[in-house]
Amino acid sequence: QSALTQPRSVSGSPGQSVTISCTGTSSDVGGYKYVSWYQQHPGKAPKLMIYDVTKRPSGVPDRFSGSKSGNTASLTISGLQAEDEADYYCCSYAGSYTYVVFGGGTKLTVL
Amino acid sequence: QVQLQESGPGLVKPSQTLSLTCTVSGGSISSGSYYWNWIRQPAGKGLEWIGRIYISGSTDYNPSLKSRVTISIDTSKNQFSLKLNSVTAADTAVYYCARAPDTVVVPAEDWGQGTLVTVSS
Numbered sequence: 001q002s003a004l005t006q007p008r009s010v011s012g013s014p015g016q017s018v019t020i021s022c023t024g025t026s027s028d029v030g031g032y033k034y035v036s037w038y039q040q041h042p043g044k045a046p047k048l049m050i051y052d053v054t055k056r057p058s059g060v061p062d063r064f065s066g067s068k069s070g071n072t073a074s075l076t077i078s079g080l081q082a083e084d085e086a087d088y089y090c091c092s093y094a095g096s097y098t099y100v101v102f103g104g105g106t107k108l109t110v111l
Numbered sequence: 112q113v114q115l116q117e118s119g120p121g122l123v124k125p126s127q128t129l130s131l132t133c134t135v136s137g138g139s140i141s142s143g144s145y146y147w148n149w150i151r152q153p154a155g156k157g158l159e160w161i162g163r164i165y166i167s168g169s170t171d172y173n174p175s176l177k178s179r180v181t182i183s184i185d186t187s188k189n190q191f192s193l194k195l196n197s198v199t200a201a202d203t204a205v206y207y208c209a210r211a212p213d214t215v216v217v218p219a220e221d222w223g224q225g226t227l228v229t230v231s232s
Binding site for chain 2: 002032034036038045046047048051052057089091093097098099100101102103104105
């Protein structure tokens with residue numbers, strides 16, 4: 001049982017937009033501005049896509065954007081491309097004792 | 112560009128100690144400004160942060176694993192290591208080592224390729 005709740009799967013057609021939600025509590029997502037998102041292709045290590053809720057590391061396309069409202073964070077991917085098909089994991093700071101917790105992951109299918 | 116590479120036994124017997132090493136190349140582990148992390152992922156499941164170490168030797172561990180985990184650093188070899196004792200089948204997973212800047216609250220920015228560790232007799 002993961003600490004953060006994500007939908008198991010989402011899908012969209014090329015060119016469309018999809019949003020993946022990540023629900024936590026006031027002790028993690030809702031309490032801090034430190035939500036990050038990782039993309040993982042099969043058999044590969046995860047890749048950091050978003051940090052500090054909305055910031056993109058260098059090299060990540062601006063098609064990827066993050067937001068947060070209350071205890072729920074969201075990752076939006078616009079202009080879907082075939083290469084975006086992957087698993088996506090959210091991660092949140094949860095205080096100095098726990099440090100970070102992850103979501104269970106969402107499989108994105110590009111139709 | 113920094114590279115991280117995990118190494119260690121791929122098979123560990125129940126109740127024994129899992130030991131992995133992460134070798135860092137393309138940069139000095141002593142340069143500071145980074146946390147060195149271990150993260151694992153059981154097959155078909157999500158990610159779990161195990162713990163991290165700073166160049167000062169300061170460590171933080173996942174509370175659910177804290178009693179069984181030790182992370183250490185060897186600057187002379189540009190390596191850091193993970194020891195997880197009293198393992199069970201539930202510890203079977205791909206183990207990743209990773210680097211995270213100390214200015215950002217993320218468990219990992221740069222990752223190793225991961226190594227599968229199976230706990231079985």
